[in-house]
Amino acid sequence: MKSLKLLLMLCAFPFISLAGDGVCNMKKAKKVFSKCAACHSVNKGGATILGPNLFGVVGRESGAVQSFPYSPALIDYKKTWTEAELHKFIENPMKVVPGTMMAFRGLKKIEDRNAVICLLEENK
Amino acid sequence: MKRRDFIKNIAAGTAVVSTAAVSSLTRSHEYSSPVRKKNEFDVIVIGGGFAGVTASRDLSQSGANTLLLEARPRLGGRTFTTKFAGHDMDVGGTWFGWGQPSIWSEKMKYDLAITESAAIKATSFVWYENGKRKEGAAEDYWPTVYEAYDAYYEPAYKYFTRPHDPLYHNSEEFIKLDNMSAKEAIEGLKISDIQKDFVRSFAAINGHADSDKSSYLDQLRWLALSGFNKDFMWVNIGQYKLKNGTSELIEHMMADSNAEVKLGTAATRIVQTSSGVSVFTNRNEELKAKYVVMAAPLNVLKNIEFSPSISPVKQKAFKQGHTGSGVKIYIKIKGKHPIVYANGTEDMALNYLWTEYDDDDQILVGFGKDPEKIDVYDDEMVQKAVREYLPDAEVLESFSYDWNIDPYSKGTWCMYPPGMLTTAFEEMNRPEGLVHFAGADFANGWRGFIDGAIESGARNAQIVIEKLKNI
Numbered sequence: 394m395k396s397l398k399l400l401l402m403l404c405a406f407p408f409i410s411l412a413g414d415g416v417c418n419m420k421k422a423k424k425v426f427s428k429c430a431a432c433h434s435v436n437k438g439g440a441t442i443l444g445p446n447l448f449g450v451v452g453r454e455s456g457a458v459q460s461f462p463y464s465p466a467l468i469d470y471k472k473t474w475t476e477a478e479l480h481k482f483i484e485n486p487m488k489v490v491p492g493t494m495m496a497f498r499g500l501k502k503i504e505d506r507n508a509v510i511c512l513l514e515e516n517k
Numbered sequence: 518m519k520r521r522d523f524i525k526n527i528a529a530g531t532a533v534v535s536t537a538a539v540s541s542l543t544r545s546h547e548y549s550s551p552v553r554k555k556n557e558f559d560v561i562v563i564g565g566g567f568a569g570v571t572a573s574r575d576l577s578q579s580g581a582n583t584l585l586l587e588a589r590p591r592l593g594g595r596t597f598t599t600k601f602a603g604h605d606m607d608v609g610g611t612w613f614g615w616g617q618p619s620i621w622s623e624k625m626k627y628d629l630a631i632t633e634s635a636a637i638k639a640t641s642f643v644w645y646e647n648g649k650r651k652e653g654a655a656e657d658y659w660p661t662v663y664e665a666y667d668a669y670y671e672p673a674y675k676y677f678t679r680p681h682d683p684l685y686h687n688s689e690e691f692i693k694l695d696n697m698s699a700k701e702a703i704e705g706l707k708i709s710d711i712q713k714d715f716v717r718s719f720a721a722i723n724g725h726a727d728s729d730k731s732s733y734l735d736q737l738r739w740l741a742l743s744g745f746n747k748d749f750m751w752v753n754i755g756q757y758k759l760k761n762g763t764s765e766l767i768e769h770m771m772a773d774s775n776a777e778v779k780l781g782t783a784a785t786r787i788v789q790t791s792s793g794v795s796v797f798t799n800r801n802e803e804l805k806a807k808y809v810v811m812a813a814p815l816n817v818l819k820n821i822e823f824s825p826s827i828s829p830v831k832q833k834a835f836k837q838g839h840t841g842s843g844v845k846i847y848i849k850i851k852g853k854h855p856i857v858y859a860n861g862t863e864d865m866a867l868n869y870l871w872t873e874y875d876d877d878d879q880i881l882v883g884f885g886k887d888p889e890k891i892d893v894y895d896d897e898m899v900q901k902a903v904r905e906y907l908p909d910a911e912v913l914e915s916f917s918y919d920w921n922i923d924p925y926s927k928g929t930w931c932m933y934p935p936g937m938l939t940t941a942f943e944e945m946n947r948p949e950g951l952v953h954f955a956g957a958d959f960a961n962g963w964r965g966f967i968d969g970a971i972e973s974g975a976r977n978a979q980i981v982i983e984k985l986k987n988i
Contacts, residue, residue: 424914427916430600431600431916463781465799487922494923496918496922496923
């Protein structure tokens with residue numbers, strides 16, 4: 394019953410991440426983030442592997458990493474990477490920002506996106 | 518600037534690397550235009566995969582003022598080395614062999630270390646017979662498979678005696694084989710149904726698509742290119758790889774190059790006039806050159822506008838594209854296991870799966886012909902696909918790069934669809950005025966491989982070098 398409640402809550406408020414509730418499962422987060430880590434570093438001052446470094450991305454303006462050659466589409470996006478924006482983007486980046494160079498179909502499961510955002514929150 | 522710093526800058530996504538900075542890395546060259554204007558070059562090479570990197574290196578070494586234009590924030594094209602599970606791992610083009618003359622000579626020249634796929638020492642073989650999983654040793658698997666290969670490759674002995682001259686035996690029968698799909702040809706072979714399953718699966722991995730998508734004739738080249746030896750074919754397509762990944766070779770080639778590099782900049786329109794070529798980019802720039810070497814993948818060329826328009830044959834071929842559209846995935850499973858080589862049927866989520874690294878937690882590499890059959894970002898689907906071969910495996914993590922949706926590749930490796938080799942290949946390689954076409958997808962020999970990219974890039978650079986001498 395408790396888990397059903399949680400599920401309903403997640404469905405109704407998909408942007409309330411588990412991270413905010415202090416239930417951040419780092420093991421799960423690291424596993425899901427392994428799909429991102431081949432292209433994105435997340436440590437402070439980390440190298441550009443393919444996409445921009447993600448240290449401090451939560452709350453950052455889009456297209457803000459100096460010297461990273463963002464696509465014109467992402468330069469024009471001009472949003473703040475709030476948890477809600479990140480949820481939307483990570484679910485289907487190429488649909489949210491048509492013309493992005495990020496070749497990724499997206500994380501379709503909310504718990505996967507929560508895990509990734511949780512890890513991003515930790516790295517700031 | 519030290520070579521390492523230069524490489525680091527490229528890795529850090531520095532969008533423009535100045536000619537001056539790069540030329541201090543190597544001896545200075547005489548440029549053909551001593552006083553040059555900004556955004557004006559002798560040659561613009563479009564696409565920084567192995568073909569473009571080779572072409573821009575060779576052109577700039579000859580003294581041509583060269584710009585290498587790359588759409589992504591990195592060089593390497595359909596090769597990309599990254600860290601996964603503690604290894605420098607190639608998520609695109611990976612393996613090569615000493616039967617591939619262009620890449621092997623680069624490996625020798627720069628003295629690069631190689632390593633081997635763990636699967637070369639496989640002790641456990643898994644395959645499917647009539648929908649049932651079978652397991653055995655090499656001698657239970659290979660003889661049946663090799664007998665099927667022999668039937669499949671039989672026309673190669675007649676038609677590809679000069680495999681680097683792919684149209685040498687052009688004839689009515691040759692055209693007939695080109696118009697036939699691999700699947701159609703397999704139907705007619707005198708082998709068992711189980712053997713047909715093996716060859717269909719093999720054709721599907723080679724074309725990285727349904728076996729009915731690729732030309733039977735085009736599929737036959739790899740054996741010929743390997744001296745008509747099946748073991749040696751596997752040596753070339755799946756045994757050796759660069760120890761530090763393909764990016765190490767790109768780094769060496771770039772350190773040897775005087776070309777200016779622009780990352781994150783895609784060509785959108787090519788306009789030729791009597792005074793030269795203008796390349797318009799997605800960053801609203803106009804770049805000018807005497808010649809262009811177009812080294813972008815075949816499957817993205819339809820998105821680039823050419824003025825005047827290119828030949829109808831090229832337009833049709835660019836629209837049609839190559840067949841490569843499947844998945845490649847690295848999967849780490851819990852614990853140490855026997856080294857496995859697994860080969861399923863064509864319609865399975867992964868039709869090949871083998872041990873790539875014999876680590877304490879084993880790392881497998883899998884191939885599937887169809888991204889619709891497996892969501893590589895869904896751990897449960899990946900686990901299910903692995904368990905079709907290894908029922909007890911527990912997937913710890915996995916990684917795949919989706920080359921099919923990457924706007925600058927729109928596919929994986931090149932195999933031609935029926936008819937392309939005999940109706941379009943020659944024309945695809947013919948320059949359009951001042952624009953030359955190069956790339957793995959245009960190669961004479963190992964088309965669809967890193968080797969073919971280097972072959973084609975070097976050849977086109979040489980043609981343009983000769984033309985520049987005569988201006």
